[in-house]
Amino acid sequence: MLNDIFNNIAKCRYCDRSFCFDVAENKSSRRGLASSISATCKYCGSSHGSMTSNSVPAGYEVNLRFVYGMRCIGIGKSAAQTFCALMNLPPPPAKFERLYTPIFNALETASSRSMNVVPQYLSVIDPPSSEYSSKLSEIYKRSFSNVR
Numbered sequence: 001m002l003n004d005i006f007n008n009i010a011k012c013r014y015c016d017r018s019f020c021f022d023v024a025e026n027k028s029s030r031r032g033l034a035s036s037i038s039a040t041c042k043y044c045g046s047s048h049g050s051m052t053s054n055s056v057p058a059g060y061e062v063n064l065r066f067v068y069g070m071r072c073i074g075i076g077k078s079a080a081q082t083f084c085a086l087m088n089l090p091p092p093p094a095k096f097e098r099l100y101t102p103i104f105n106a107l108e109t110a111s112s113r114s115m116n117v118v119p120q121y122l123s124v125i126d127p128p129s130s131e132y133s134s135k136l137s138e139i140y141k142r143s144f145s146n147v148r
């Protein structure tokens with residue numbers, strides 16, 4: 001598929017030919033769901049490669065998102081392996097559980113930041129009064145009282 005896309009839209013910048021690319025994945029460079037893809041010109045041999053995911057401090061973004069997604073739906077490593085196999089995806093990151101910590105840290109930071117601004121928003125609106133929103137009202141009171 002990638003071969004078709006490259007060959008139908010790109011020209012080699014070194015020899016200016018079209019329909020000249022061999023696109024391949026370097027399977028030994030796989031990191032979980034992140035793959036290394038390279039395009040090599042059949043005529044002049046020039047080559048360019050890239051990973052299929054951005055690198056972030058904890059690894060590759062696709063792996064973090066995958067692990068986070070699996071955890072959000074209550075799935076661990078074993079079920080993630082089954083999912084990847086059935087979807088014909090590369091195996092999930094071998095160090096699946098190691099990604100829990102950076103995900104937890106990011107979630108903790110995001111939730112702290114969002115909870116810090118809640119009182120500012122709540123202070124400009126009236127507390128809910130309907131009987132259906134008693135739970136929200138309780139949260140409102142708790143959040144607002146934490147600021148004072």
Ligand SMILES: [Zn+2]
Nearest residue numbers: 012015041044
């Ligand atoms: Zn070329």
